[in-house]
C-alpha cells in the first residue's frame with residue numbers, strides 16, 4: 124500500500140496479519156456455535172482493502188428465541204452462583220483477553236479499519252480492564268448498590284444487548300462485564316460490519332468454561348436487533364448506537380416491563396480558552412476529533428475557541444493535521460485508518476458537501492495520497508461555521524471538525540449547550556476555578572478538563588437529552604443491571 128507524503132516519513136511498520144479467520148461463523152448459543160436456522164449469512168470485509176474476511180450468520184426470530192431461551196435457562200444457576208464464582212469467570216475472561224491481545228487487536232483493525240495503534244493500545248486493554256474491574260465488584264454489590272434490607276441486589280434477568288461498529292470489542296466488554304457481575308445472563312448482538320472480535324470473545328468464553336447460555340452472541344443486521352428488542356422474555360435492553368434507532372427501540376419497549384438504557388449519538392463541544400496551554404490543547408483537539416477517524420460518539424466535533432487565540436490555534440491545527448499519516452491501518456505508524464463502510468463514507472462525504480454549500484470554509488491536506496482501494500476520508504476542519512450550519516448541529520461520525528469562536532465564558536457555555544445532544548465536553552484552561560465553573564454549567568455526561576477521550580471502567584459514561592440515558596462504568600453502571 125502506498126504511504127502518504129507527509130512532513131515526516133517513516134519506514135512502513137506493518138503488523139503481521141497472521142490470525143486465524145474462519146470462512147464462516149455460526150451463532151454462539153448455549154455455549155456452542157450453531158448454524159442459523161435461516162441459513163442466511165452476511166459478508167464481512169476489510170474496509171481498508173475491500174477484501175472479504177469471512178461470512179457471519181444472520182439470526183432470525185427463531186434463532187433469537189433459541190438464544191433467549193438459553194439465557195433464561197442459564198439464569199437460574201448463574202444468579203444464585205456465589206459471587207466469587209462469578210468473579211472467577213470474569214477474571215478468566217480478562218486474563219484471556221490480555222493473553223490473546225495481539226490477535227484481537229489485529230482482528231479488530233482488519234474488521235473495523237481503525238489504526239492498530241488504537242486497537243492495540245486502547246480497545247483491547249480497555250476491554251480487559253472492564254472485565255477486571257467488574258470481577259472485583261461481584262462480591263461487593265451490597266455496598267455498590269445497597270438494598271433496603273442490606274442484602275446484595277437481585278439481577279434484572281435476561282439482558283438483550285445491541286452494540287455499534289466503532290469500538291466492537293470494547294462495547295461488548297462494556298455491556299457483558301457489568302451484566303455478568305450482577306448475576307444477569309446476556310444475549311449480545313454486535314454490529315453487522317464488525318462481528319469478528321465478538322465471535323472471538325465467544326471462543327474465549329468457551330475456553331474459560333463459562334457455563335453455557337450465560338452469554339449468547341447472535342449476529343445479524345437491524346432485523347436481528349429488532350427481534351431481540353421485541354422478544355417477550357427479555358427483561359432489559361441495553362443499546363448503544365444511533366439516536367434514530369434508539370428512538371425506535373424506546374417506542375417498542377414503551378408500555379412493556381422491560382428496563383432500557385440507551386447510549387446514543389453526540390455532537391460534543393471542545394472549548395479552548397485563551398489561557399490554555401495551546402500546544403497541549405491542539406494535541407487534545409487532534410485526539411478528540413481524529414481518533415478512530417472521528418467515528419466516536421463522544422468526539423469533540425464542535426471546536427469552540429476563544430477569539431483572541433483563534434488564529435494561533437487554527438494555524439497550529441493546520442500544521443498538526445499535515446503530520447497525520449493516513450493509510451494502512453495495520454501499519455504501526457498510521458494515525459488515520461479506513462472508514463468502516465462505504466455507507467458511512469458516503470454519509471461523511473455528503474456532510475462535507477453540505478458544509479461547503481452552506482458557506483463554511485474547508486481546510487484539508489491536499490497532498491495526501493490515499494490507498495487505491497478501501498474507504499478513505501482525509502481529516503479536515505471547517506472554519507467560518509455558524510451555529511445554525513448543518514455541520515455544527517448534526518453528528519457526522521467522521522474526521523470532520525467544525526470550528527467556531529466565542530468571546531466570554533458565558534458565550535462559550537451557551538454555544539456548548541446549543542445542541543440536542545449531551546454526551547461529552549472538553550475544557551482547556553490553566554485556571555482550575557474557570558474549569559470548574561464552566562464544567563458545572565455544561566449539560567453533558569462527561570466533561571474532560573485539559574484532556575479528552577479518557578476512559579476508565581470506574582468512571583460512569585453516558586448522556587443527556589438525545590444522547591440517551593443510563594450510565595456504563597462505575598457504580599452507576601452496575602446499578603443499571605440490578606433489579
Ligand code: NAD
Nearest residue numbers: 286287288313314344345348349364365368386387388420
Ligand atoms: P446503528 O444505530 O445504525 O446500529 C447500532 C446497532 O443497532 C447495530 O448492531 C445494528 O445492527 C442495530 N440495529 C439497527 N437497527 C436496529 C433496530 N431497528 N432495532 C434494533 N437494533 C438495530 O448505529 P451505528 O451506525 O452502528 O453506530 C454509530 C452510532 O452509534 C453513532 O450515532 C454513535 O454516536 C453511536 N454510539 C454511541 C455510543 C455511546 O456510548 N453513546 C458509543 C458508540 C457509538
